[in-house]
Amino acid sequence: MCATPTHDTFEQARQLFLEGLKDFEEGRFDAAEQRFLSSLGLLPGRVSTLVNLAATQLKLLRPQDALATAQQVLALEAGNADAWFHKASALGQLNRHQEALLGYEKSLALAPPGAAEPWLRHGQTLQALDQPARALVSYERALAADPGLAQAWSNRGGILREMKRNEEAAEAFRQALAHGADPELHRYYLASVSAQPVPPSAPGHYVETLFDDYAEQFDAHLVGVLGYRAHSTLARHLAALGRGPFRSTLDLGCGTGLCAPFLKPMTDRLVGVDLSSLMLEKAQALGLYDRLVHAEIVDHLQGTDERYDLVTAADVFIYVGDLEPVFAALGRAMETHGLFCFSAECTASEAADFELLPSLRYAQSERYLRALAARHGFDLLQLVHAPIREDQREPIAGMYVYLARR
Known part of the structure; x- marks a missing residue:
């Protein structure tokens, strides 16, 4: 007792x-x-x-x-x-x-009736189980209980965006903003489904969190499920140029290191830079990089003391719309006659420099890329049109661009 x-x-x-x-x-x-x-x-x-x-x-x-x-x-x-x-x-x-x-x-x-938080978590769990339609109902129940629940508005907007119900998604993102959601992130979301001004790039914390969460299954999902091929296509056309071997290569947005097996044989030194520390851990495990840097790509280009004769960026600019800062920073990080090779998704028309798609990816126009290269002292060696990956089994049109610094 x-x-x-x-x-x-x-x-x-x-x-x-x-x-x-x-x-x-x-x-x-x-x-x-x-x-x-x-x-x-x-x-x-x-x-x-x-x-x-x-x-x-x-x-x-x-x-x-x-x-x-x-x-x-x-x-x-x-x-x-x-x-x-x-x-x-x-x-x-x-x-x-x-x-x-x-x-x-x-x-x-x-x-008790009217509990909002359990319905929010219920919806998030259904999303984790890949049941978006049921999750949408849960978020509606959460918002009926608490119309000011910003996370429920945000999650609801994300599902509607993926369902291509863009006007409803835009309204959900506006409500999320009105109730205190992250302004930078939700203006980015809103711009992808409406005529709102397009931000120059995706929020850094969004990209870092996205890829930290994605690191474990990244390679299998991107290559195996989405048919990703930008890394191999970029490297194949680079090798065909016959400009190597290179003294020092910078792999911008290196991620888990998908480009490394293609780049390492053609360079004496290989450096990778990425925003995601968990992706960099995967890249480190390959044993192919001489150095890995946890940084935003423009910050690294502006701050590094190294000079590179090859810089690559495979499927990186889907998170950067305005490439002006990247090209400006390359000027101090690259050697004369060095090569800059990258992939980009194609805009629907040549009218815009870049656009933010409902997929939350940026696309650039060929006209814009050619103008950027000329303005920043690069000669165009080659521009190849070929798919980047698949989306719902449809190929995503892309460009592979090969530039030489004057």
Whole structure:
């Protein structure tokens, strides 16, 4: 039989719990966890403390611990909606999405009517399970409960954009902006589906996060599923020019290093630069690069002390529309007579310099690329029209451009 805690013990545990809540609210998650654990040391099995401990462990990205804590709550109180919510969130972090979906559904069944956050997470889980139509319904339920939930508007807009329902997507992105969503990111989204001004490039944090999340399955998905061929096509036409071997090569936006096996045999030194640290880890594992740099490409070109006689960029400019800063920065990083070779997607017409497509990729016109080259002191050696990859089994038209610096 457990002894009843004394008044002093209860008060001490309560004070630790309240301090833990304050730490949590102010983002001090390590401190919050210690407060909750200390409180539980005085009052073991306290449901409210365990629930907040699970929430804290999720913030600390320790889903296995959060799952165990949520299970403790459910062993004491099987109908605790918050515990089911935290359990589902932990399962989601562990990529156990089907189990997470069941957890969110249990949480929704137990929660008071009008709970928005569980519907948001339910929709995100359905997206992870590649069920966008069902996810759209979940986001609508979340927004019915809380019309100011910016993330639900944003996710809804993303699904509608992929469904090619551009006007509805644009309205969703406008609502996300109105309710406090990231302005730079959502103006970029909005420009892809409306006549809003096109930003010069994709937001850096968007590209970095996208490829950090994509790193593990990048090669298999891009090459195996999307039929990506820019790296091999770019290298094949480069080799045919017969201009090597090269002293020092810079692989802009090198990613996981798909170009490296083609470039390494034709150069003495190979340097890669990319915004995604997780992609660079994959590139490092190849053992083909002499140096890898975690940086934005223009920043690297402007800051490097190295001089390159070959610079490549395979499928990089789909995230950069305005190439003026890139060409301007190349002037100080390249040797005279060095080669700059890159791929680009084609605009629908030659009227625009560049455009942002609903796919969230940029395309450039041939007229624009030729003008940029001439303006920045490059001679055009070759321009090849060939597909970049496939989208829904349709080839994406591209250009492979080979320039020599005067």
